[in-house]
Amino acid sequence: MTTLDTDVVVIGAGPVGLTLANLLGVRGHRATVLESRDRLIDYPRGVGLDDESIRTLSTAGLWEKVRPYTVAHHVVRLVNGKGRVLATNDPRTQEFGHARKHGFIQPLVDRELAAGLDRFPGTELRFGHRVVGLEDRGDHVAVTAERLDADGEATGTVTLTAAYAVGCEGGSSFTRKWMGVPFEGKSPSTRWVVVDVENDPIGTPSVYLGADTRRPYVSIGLPQGIRRWEFMLHDDEPTERVDDPAFMHSLLERHVPDPAALTVINQRTFTHHGRVAASFRKGRVLIAGDAAHLMPVWLGQGWNSGIRDATNLAWKLTSVLDGSADAALLDTYTEERRRHAADMIDVNMAAGTIMKMGRFGGGLRDACAVVLNLVPRWKSYFTDLRFKPMPRYAAGVVVDQATLAPGTARAGFKRGRLAPFTDSAGELSPVGLQFIQPRVSTADATDVLLDEVTGDWWTLATWGTDPTAFLSPADLALVRRHRIALVSFVPETQRAWAEQRSAGSPAPVTVVGDSTGALKNWFDTRACGLVVLRPDRFVAAASLTVQASRTLAAVLAAGSLTTEGVPA
Template identity: 55%
Template sequence: MPSSSPLATDVLIAGAGPTGLVLANLLGARGVAVTLVEKRADLIDYPRGVGMDDESYRTIQAMGLLKEVEPYTLPQHIMRIVNGRGEVIMTNDPQGEPFGYPRKFGFLQPLVDRAMYEGLARYPNVQVLFGRELCSIEEDADGVTAIVRHVEGPEGDKALGESTEVRARYLVGCEGGRSFTRKWIGAEFVGVSPSTRWVVVDVRNDPLGFPNVYLGADPARPYVSIGLPHGVRRFEFMLFDDEPNERVEDNAFVTQLLHEHLPEGTELDIIRRRVFTHHGRVASEFRKGRVLIAGDAAHLMPVWMGQGFNSGVRDATNLAWKLEAVLAGRADEKLLDTYSAERRDHAKAMVDLSLAMGNIIKPTDRRIAFGRDALARTMNISPAVKNYFSDMRFKPMPRYGRGVVVDHETLTPGTAHRKISRRRVPRLIPLRNALSKNSPVGAQFIQPWVGVDGEDVRLDDALGTGFALLSWGLNPATLLDDATRAELDAQGVRLLCAVSPNQVAWAKQECADTGTTVVADTHGALKAWFDKASVGTAIIRPDRFVAAACFNADLPKAVRAVAEAGHLLPTQR
């Protein structure tokens, strides 16, 4: 039985890793009462993830922590795969900044995690309890009752061993691969755990100094060498079957691993050395009633594509606005069903890609490595193929075909075909003429710099924190009746009119007294997006994914379809 006073909260989050910290920040900013419990006495202080995508950086922007996180990141982090002869067989250097930032960053996770944790101090509605382990869950129609036990603390702490009852409306397990919450849900952890082991060695005062990432597909011993911020370098080496884990504590063995990578006589300032095994697993379900899982509790993936951290951030970004909408009474609980529907397929795709990348790097059979290298040389002859890998077009970007989406052609709620098909709407010439035959619905909207009231801002800062209607060259308020506009206002939906800079004065007159924000397309990126998609208005979700894209004449129908797909509840009764 609990031996201390019960706690009440809206959302109980178990696990103060990156996923739990991101979710707590996003919910805290939305005014949700959050209790975050962590089994350890403090945050993990050793390096883990080292790669951050632009999508995650965009979420950090949404958290309001760009300035705090930026010092611990390194942009334009290029990855190269080299064979045993030092020949580059693949380069991964994606160009462009569609979401407002360079595509890839190196980063120091302990320091980024610390910045996110310290960011929670901004919110009186968020409390963090260290040394507390989630050990019991009971669900009923109105909420969840959880028991957390005080398992770590200073020596002599009289509270050690005591249990606390926490009453929450929802519980999210972010406790990692051994998640108690996932086991309580009863979800299968489907996938594989390759038997290969790796040792990671992180050092200060980088003894090499050159930047970026090298994945060594060397059959003699596959390795990784990564330049990171603050003069940190990471080395990783595959361990062979006859090399027990304990050997990594032997300095002579580590010196042997590194002898071909460092100048003779180099002295290392080692931060940490650890042995790990890659896992490729995805939970069969991410939700059971009022209990959900996210991050490593929901999926584990090998390190090769640097997607463990990023996939957890995607989970939290997808889930936060949905939980808040349900808690605030603006949406039915069915909205939470879309979390698993949207996130699980993409998480599995990233696991599969990471496993495939590992199979390229780790072969130790020289015949297999020779065939791989020969194939790579042949493929690199073609500039198109070489650019395909360099620009990372093989990476499956999140794109939701089910959930809070509306079909591009039929405006059917809850589903979105990936491709435009003349068979579905053969009469609409504008759809047939669309420059891109890929529907923009279900994908992330771009984030260029724009002008608002004479100031340059990132688009997300203009969109606000809720849903947004963005129309090109027209005030979307003129397309909606008074009742619909009142409902959108009650739901916190922001209306925006995007125009070329020389149209701003006209647009401000048109939008006066309607509450519509005028956005100057100072770099032409928005005009290009609407041109390529061949639509006039986009309905953008709080997580910056496109819920619907339509002709202006269809906007009222699209608004109703998004409300149905998102199980949004009418506020004007």
């Protein structure tokens, strides 16, 4: 086989490319990141960080480095032109181990992501390298880049070989264009001007979405005393007008008494886009982040959607690179991520429509908001962020709970479908959803987050029982082959007993004490006693404990996991 320069060439040193390279690095694979600029982008772009992304940063070993540049519980209020609060978004649940929403400063976070690459021998970030050529040679790829000098002039070319290439270079992606896939969706003509200032003159830590019929705006309190405003430009206002200080002062004077006294650290204009690529893979070349999908900024999901791509793709690339899965596994990347990205685009586009309503539509919107806020159920729909579609994988590396068929998973099952084997606790299946992350205890750790004890790879866990009880010797060989952690969840009061019991198990079992009751509640409201968690912490399968052997086989099939060298 050809000796390769690296395992994966990552094109683009934005947050998605850097996160992907870090996730590959922590799992023992090399990545070379090529960036056309001579440095990281130094102006703020994304401002919202979700709990799912923090879970990924923790897996990459970077959350504690990033944490100082964030603020938890970023409250968002939709207000009209008179300052009346129409809806409040303030979710307080922490099912994934962290506050649902954080404000953050992207340049400082990106800097930590880049610095994280220094931990991994063979992984590097090369600035001043503009990719101009891609070639899929069947068993590897060749990526050609121009070396650029300080003035951006080409001084020569370099070609790198790798097993795979991933384009993370933004909406104008060279990689996506090379793939030749349609970029479907809309690019509304509405333009916005962004202004970031230091020494926040407002001081409130929240986010305000100003659904003002005269001129929609956004006002955001960020860490380290930064305030961001965004103002919509009307169709008859040329973009060049934002360079006129008098015009910018007219936008800001409704918010601060003396716009001239502000210290502006960033000002730029942008247009919202809502687009998604028809496919995220062509052979050994893939795309992620803005290269794969673009979405409006309303709900702060552009950054987070890209991190979800990196999370999903990293473990799959790792599995193929180390030989534990066939390349067919990579087909599930588009299958799993494209639908959710498209759903997020739709929700963001709808939010933009609500923001930009004219006088008549705005009045109707405001009246409806008053009525909805009187109904607790509808009010909580906004307060608890229930309108945001959570990723759920209905096809891909999932197993249907009712039939244990690999590759697809229905969201629910008709009452009684699992009978007579169980009294169903409901009709919804957890398969394809992200598993919770409460604080737990083990023999070696007290009051820690669940991921810290289960690790960042496959997990087979049961509630209250020994997970090896219904696994055959051949099953246990597969468990060893794929480094599947065996975990027993028990009430904290029973942990000592369970640890003593597991000492006689035919394979190592980690006993996890459920000190908060969150794990018991999770299993208590779902018709399963066993779950198989993927490396990205999504539920690949859920079943009765007695179905452990069949469930494991179905997961192996769904994930195209190999069985070479494992005795039958």
